Structures are given as C-alpha cells and as structure tokens.
Amino acid sequence: MRLTDYTHALDRVLELSVLLNEDMGDGLAAYGLTPSRAHLVWDLHHRGPRTQRELADAVGVSARNITGLVDALVATGFVTREPHPTDRRATLVTLTAQGTEATNSLVREREEFAHLLFATMPPERLEAFAGGLEDVLATLKQLKAAAQTR
Amino acid sequence: MRLTDYTHALDRVLELSVLLNEDMGDGLAAYGLTPSRAHLVWDLHHRGPRTQRELADAVGVSARNITGLVDALVATGFVTREPHPTDRRATLVTLTAQGTEATNSLVREREEFAHLLFATMPPERLEAFAGGLEDVLATLKQLKAAAQTR
DNA sequence: TATTGTTATACTCTATAACTATA
DNA sequence: TATAGTTATAGAGTATAACAATA
Numbered sequence: 001m002r003l004t005d006y007t008h009a010l011d012r013v014l015e016l017s018v019l020l021n022e023d024m025g026d027g028l029a030a031y032g033l034t035p036s037r038a039h040l041v042w043d044l045h046h047r048g049p050r051t052q053r054e055l056a057d058a059v060g061v062s063a064r065n066i067t068g069l070v071d072a073l074v075a076t077g078f079v080t081r082e083p084h085p086t087d088r089r090a091t092l093v094t095l096t097a098q099g100t101e102a103t104n105s106l107v108r109e110r111e112e113f114a115h116l117l118f119a120t121m122p123p124e125r126l127e128a129f130a131g132g133l134e135d136v137l138a139t140l141k142q143l144k145a146a147a148q149t150r
Numbered sequence: 151m152r153l154t155d156y157t158h159a160l161d162r163v164l165e166l167s168v169l170l171n172e173d174m175g176d177g178l179a180a181y182g183l184t185p186s187r188a189h190l191v192w193d194l195h196h197r198g199p200r201t202q203r204e205l206a207d208a209v210g211v212s213a214r215n216i217t218g219l220v221d222a223l224v225a226t227g228f229v230t231r232e233p234h235p236t237d238r239r240a241t242l243v244t245l246t247a248q249g250t251e252a253t254n255s256l257v258r259e260r261e262e263f264a265h266l267l268f269a270t271m272p273p274e275r276l277e278a279f280a281g282g283l284e285d286v287l288a289t290l291k292q293l294k295a296a297a298q299t300r
Numbered sequence: 301t302a303t304t305g306t307t308a309t310a311c312t313c314t315a316t317a318a319c320t321a322t323a
Numbered sequence: 324t325a326t327a328g329t330t331a332t333a334g335a336g337t338a339t340a341a342c343a344a345t346a
Contacts, residue, residue: 129282
C-alpha cells in the first residue's frame with residue numbers, strides 16, 4: 001500500500017498548489033497585476049532597476065515577451081523605461097511610486113496570509129511539516145539536476 | 151520571529167508548487183499534451199464519455215474554450231466527437247485508444263514520480279509531512295469558504 | 301561581430317456575445 | 324423559451340526569426 005500512499009501525498013501537494021495559485025492570482029488581480037507582470041515587478045522590487053535583457057534572464061522568458069510585459073506595466077503605471085546611463089542600446093526598467101506601493105502591500109499581504117495559514121498549527125506540527133517540505137524540495141531539485149545531465 | 155517563519159514556510163510551499171508544475175508540464179509535453187488538454191483527457195479517463203457542456207462545468211472553463219480544446223485533441227488524435235444518442239444538439243467526447251494509452255502511461259508515471267519523491271523519506275517524517283499538509287489544506291479551504299461568503 | 305530591444309508572425313488559453321440547431 | 328455548441332472578436336502569455344541601433 002506504500003505506492004498509493006506516495007501517490008496520495010503527491011496529489012495533495014498538487015491540490016494545495018492549485019488552490020494557492022488561485023489565491024495568489026486573485027490577490028494580484030486586485031492590484032491590476034497578472035502573475036507574469038507581478039513576477040517582473042517582484043524582481044525589480046528586490047534587485048532594483050534592471051535592463052530588459054536582465055529581466056528576461058531573471059524571469060526565464062524571451063526578450064520579445066519582456067517587451068510586451070514592460071509595455072503593459074508602463075501602460076498601467078507600475079514601471080517606467082529610463083535610458084541606460086552608459087549603454088545606449090539598453091533601457092532601465094524602474095519601479096514607479098505606484099509600483100513600489102503595490103509591492104509593499106503584496107509583501108504585507110503575503111505575511112498576513114502565511115499567518116492565517118500556519119498560525120493555527122501546533123508548533124511541533126508546523127516544524128515537522130516544514131522539515132518534510134525541505135526534504136521534498138531537496139529531493140526534487142536533485143531529480144531535476146539528474147534529469148538535466150541525462 | 152514567528153512571522154518570518156510562517157512566511158518562509160509559505161515561500162517554500164510556493165517554490166515547491168512552481169517546481170512541480172514545471173515537472174508536470176514537461177511530462178505532459180512529452181505526450182503532446184498541454185496542461186489544459188490533459189485536464190480534459192483526465193476527466194474523460196475517470197468519468198467516461200461526456201458532453202462538451204459537462205466538460206466545461208467539470209474543468210471550470212467557458213463553452214467556447216471547450217470547443218477549442220476538443221478541436222485540438224481531435225486534431226492530435228486523443229479524442230473523437232461522437233453523436234449523442236438521445237440529444238441531437240450535443241456531442242459525446244470520447245477517448246481514442248491513443249488517449250487511453252497516454253492516460254494509463256501518465257498514471258504510471260505519476261506513481262513512479264511520487265515514489266521517487268517520497269520513498270527516501272523516513273516513514274515518520276512522511277507521516278508528519280502528510281499530516282501537516284492535510285492541516286494546511288483544511289485551513290486554506292476554510293479561508294476560501296469564508297472569503298466566498300464575505 | 302555581438303548584443304539590446306523592437307517588429308512581424310504564430311500558437312495556446314482564456315472570456316463574452318451573437319447565432320444556429322435542437323429540446 | 325432554454326440549452327448545446329459554434330463563429331466572431333478580443334486580450335494575455337509564450338515562442339522564433341528578422342532587423343535596427345549601438346557596442
């Protein structure tokens with residue numbers, strides 16, 4: 001019966017993943033952000049102004065796509081395109097005040113959400129869950145690395 | 151420091167979610183399936199031939215979208231459209247042999263993947279992880295239900 | 301020559317609205 | 324009148340390829 005236990009656990013993780021994604025998506029939509037655009041804004045918030053090339057690499061998406069995402073974020077007031085100080089080919093994508101405020105709110109909301117989600121669990125229970133989570137993540141990354149080599 | 155613990159746990163869950171989705175997507179792509187199309191095929195596998203209306207409700211997507219997804223699945227040989235025996239407005243979407251084979255392979259792969267992911271964990275560790283997972287899922291569903299009422 | 305970002309083109313998933321054929 | 328599915332239209336995310344300006 002081990003096999004079905006494992007499969008059941010995986011199904012539960014996937015179910016959680018779906019529910020969380022829905023929740024995140026709804027939260028972002030309330031700010032007028034899509035998941036992809038939020039990903040960009042998030043990167044800018046943590047690392048400061050970046051060229052589109054850098055954003056493409058950070059987000060793992062084509063340069064063409066970054067053009068579109070930045071267009072949309074400029075149109076909705078989250079970022080601006082500034083000239084790069086030394087490289088005239090490049091543009092620096094920079095958060096506006098609105099973009100910074102939105103990100104700060106998102107950070108706060110994420111903390112509140114995490115609190116709602118975990119604060120009712122007994123500490124040892126959370127501890128055990130978090131530990132298992134680290135195990136699973138480590139195993140998964142190992143599997144991915146092995147698959148890459150193959 | 152509780153707050154950052156909670157946030158850290160949430161971040162880890164989200165990280166796991168992203169990695170698993172990548173993995174699933176890659177696996178499906180190997181069969182020529184996208185996540186949305188696989189969702190349809192999955193439903194057909196578990197519940198048998200269905201009308202497009204039923205599929206739309208099951209998958210939670212517009213009727214228009216089902217037309218497109220079924221078109222694509224017909225074109226790639228996973229399903230066929232059959233006349234409904236009693237309602238001439240409706241069509242019954244039915245898995246082909248290829249569709250059934252693909253689904254059986256996916257079921258097997260999912261089991262193998264779950265085994266790879268969890269079999270290296272000590273049983274008590276997995277037990278604790280699965281227990282915590284149930285807690286989190288229950289809390290999340292409760293939160294969603296409360297948000298719906300509001 | 302190589303790189304940055306854009307335009308051109310195309311595919312997938314998603315939605316609403318209008319319309320056809322049937323209940 | 325209501326329902327099943329299609330066509331029409333639109334927007335978001337994704338990709339590759341060709342091209343301009345600049346390194």
